[in-house]
Amino acid sequence: MDILKTKSAMQEWSKKKKKESKTVCLVPTMGYFHQGHISLMEKGKPLCDELVVSIFVNPTQFGPNEDLDSYPSNIENDLALAKKAGVTAVFLPSKKTVYPEKFQTEIKLQYLPGFLCGKFRPVHFSGVATVVTKLFNIVMPDIAIFGQKDYQQLQIIRQLTLDLDFDIKIIAGNIIREKDGLAMSSRNAYLSKLQRSSALSLSKSLNLAKELIARGEKNPVAIKNQIETFICTFPETTIEYISFCNPKTLEAVDSIEHQVLLAIAVKVGKTRLIDNALIDHPAQ
Numbered sequence: 001m002d003i004l005k006t007k008s009a010m011q012e013w014s015k016k017k018k019k020e021s022k023t024v025c026l027v028p029t030m031g032y033f034h035q036g037h038i039s040l041m042e043k044g045k046p047l048c049d050e051l052v053v054s055i056f057v058n059p060t061q062f063g064p065n066e067d068l069d070s071y072p073s074n075i076e077n078d079l080a081l082a083k084k085a086g087v088t089a090v091f092l093p094s095k096k097t098v099y100p101e102k103f104q105t106e107i108k109l110q111y112l113p114g115f116l117c118g119k120f121r122p123v124h125f126s127g128v129a130t131v132v133t134k135l136f137n138i139v140m141p142d143i144a145i146f147g148q149k150d151y152q153q154l155q156i157i158r159q160l161t162l163d164l165d166f167d168i169k170i171i172a173g174n175i176i177r178e179k180d181g182l183a184m185s186s187r188n189a190y191l192s193k194l195q196r197s198s199a200l201s202l203s204k205s206l207n208l209a210k211e212l213i214a215r216g217e218k219n220p221v222a223i224k225n226q227i228e229t230f231i232c233t234f235p236e237t238t239i240e241y242i243s244f245c246n247p248k249t250l251e252a253v254d255s256i257e258h259q260v261l262l263a264i265a266v267k268v269g270k271t272r273l274i275d276n277a278l279i280d281h282p283a284q
Contacts, residue, residue: 002088003089004089004090010093010138014052014141017049023049023143025045025048026136027040027044027051029056032073032074032078034176034186036175036184040147053090053091054090055090055091056091059127061126062123062127107126108126112156112250113152115245116241116250116263117152120265128153129160132157136161144169146173147173148172148174151263154170157170175276181204182200183203187272190269195236195268198235199268200234201233205264209223209262213282216282218255224242240266240267241264242263244256246261247261256281259280262279
């Protein structure tokens with residue numbers, strides 16, 4: 001497994017593979033791997049000749065008073081897990097490598113960031129779009145894999161790839177959950193034992209919504225009210241949003257007639273957690 005720390009080294013590596021007619025798959029990450037990350041690598045491995053993982057905690061997608069400085073990290077363990085998963089190269093750049101002095105370019109989407117997390121994290125998705133654009137240009141993958149837990153991010157990357165004419169196939173990886181239903185996240189490491197129990201309110205709310213829709217409920221407001229009441233029974237929870245929306249546009253829906261995305265963001269203590277589910281209407 002090659003470990004590449006500069007843009008030029010990564011680009012030369014990819015150019016060499018392409019000259020050999022090898023296909024390259026990229027799994028972009030911020031490190032501190034859990035089974036969710038590993039599942040993305042496992043999804044990408046059979047789809048390509050060369051599997052690349054990037055590890056970079058991107059400062060431009062963190063707003064003021066967010067957890068950039070405390071974001072968990074264990075590079076040694078990450079590299080061991082990547083090697084075990086069959087990764088052939090790891091791109092491990094520094095902040096100065098990705099954002100050199102006098103860097104001044106930013107990528108912004110006009111529409112999709114205006115929903116869900118984008119309402120509460122105004123700089124987040126421009127940071128995501130900028131760093132992903134840079135990673136695409138540096139790694140030059142044929143395929144890139146993003147987890148569905150960050151559903152809005154996934155849609156933004158799909159749109160970015162279309163708008164900027166990247167010849168890259170974007171593939172979604174399933175949400176990976178703990179046995180009790182909690183969506184795996186690096187931020188779960190912040191949770192106390194009590195908060196860990198309260199964090200289950202997100203996945204349980206998704207299940208509650210699925211049950212109500214299966215029984216014929218079509219009114220998203222009625223379901224949202226029940227979910228709000230349910231989440232508030234858990235200690236240390238603060239709801240940021242509960243949204244029933246169109247899976248492609250992320251616009252809120254007035255009635256559940258077709259497949260919908262239910263997306264939830266809740267602060268448990270100081271830890272911000274997100275979860276979502278695509279829910280089919282029973283008539284479909």
